[in-house]
Amino acid sequence: MAHVFGQPVNYxxxxxxxxxxxxxxxxxxxxxxxxxxxxxxxxxxEALGSAPVxxxxxxxxxxxSLDHASGLGVVSGSTETFANALPGVDxxxxxxxxxxxxDLVLLGPLSPTSFTYSLSMSAGLxxxxxxxxxIRFVDSRGKARLWFLPPTMTDAWGATGAVxxxxxxxxxxxxxxVKPDATWLSSPFRAWPVTIDPSSSGDFDWNSIYSNNEGYMxxxxxxxxxxxxxLPRGG
Numbered sequence: 075m076a077h078v079f080g081q082p083v084n085y086x087x088x089x090x091x092x093x094x095x096x097x098x099x100x101x102x103x104x105x106x107x108x109x110x111x112x113x114x115x116x117x118x119x120e121a122l123g124s125a126p127v128x129x130x131x132x133x134x135x136x137x138x139s140l141d142h143a144s145g146l147g148v149v150s151g152s153t154e155t156f157a158n159a160l161p162g163v164d165x166x167x168x169x170x171x172x173x174x175x176x177d178l179v180l181l182g183p184l185s186p187t188s189f190t191y192s193l194s195m196s197a198g199l200x201x202x203x204x205x206x207x208x209i210r211f212v213d214s215r216g217k218a219r220l221w222f223l224p225p226t227m228t229d230a231w232g233a234t235g236a237v238x239x240x241x242x243x244x245x246x247x248x249x250x251x252v253k254p255d256a257t258w259l260s261s262p263f264r265a266w267p268v269t270i271d272p273s274s275s276g277d278f279d280w281n282s283i284y285s286n287n288e289g290y291m292x293x294x295x296x297x298x299x300x301x302x303x304x305l306p307r308g309g
Contacts, residue, residue: 097152
């Protein structure tokens with residue numbers, strides 16, 4: 075009997091065995107944490123400022139550090155939370171089945187209104203700005219391999235505001251600025267906290283699932299079909 079899921083639930087590991095996706099964060103060899111099992115690796119530091127976040131698939135990777143952020147993280151399941159990583163801002167990372175979610179939680183109207191990241195990436199990748207508002211890390215043929223999905227911003231009442239990426243090159247690599255709409259944030263009708271979500275994803279071959287019109291299907295007979303499952307790319 076086949077089961078339909080809204081997202082991938084299995085993956086094939088490096089030795090060719092089928093595994094259930096396991097998003098739980100476990101200690102890694104860098105002194106931080108990594109997701110237990112998936113086609114991608116999300117490596118998180120124990121303390122912000124001590125090491126970058128790294129998102130990788132195979133030999134391709136992107137690392138990023140939020141400038142001036144600091145503090146020890148608290149891990150629970152698939153989530154690591156850095157309280158007051160910046161004045162008035164909590165930073166939360168959550169590993170999902172198809173992506174790494176990052177939440178910048180602005181606690182009040184005195185929180186910062188611009189966030190800058192230092193970026194680096196594996197040889198052969200370069201970042202480009204997508205027409206949909208994403209940042210795509212493309213190979214020498216221009217094919218997107220990893221990317222930051224278009225950011226979103228939502229207040230405590232569910233109202234949404236505009237937020238964008240600004241990419242610039244530096245002597246050491248690249249700088250990415252997350253720029254929320256300052257006018258929207260300063261509205262007297264704003265409900266705090268406000269959450270900004272710039273998430274990471276990639277062009278993965280899941281191997282273990284195939285897509286139909288309703289979702290992702292896996293069963294004892296169909297789980298080994300080799301298909302490319304589409305990932306949400308934000309438009």
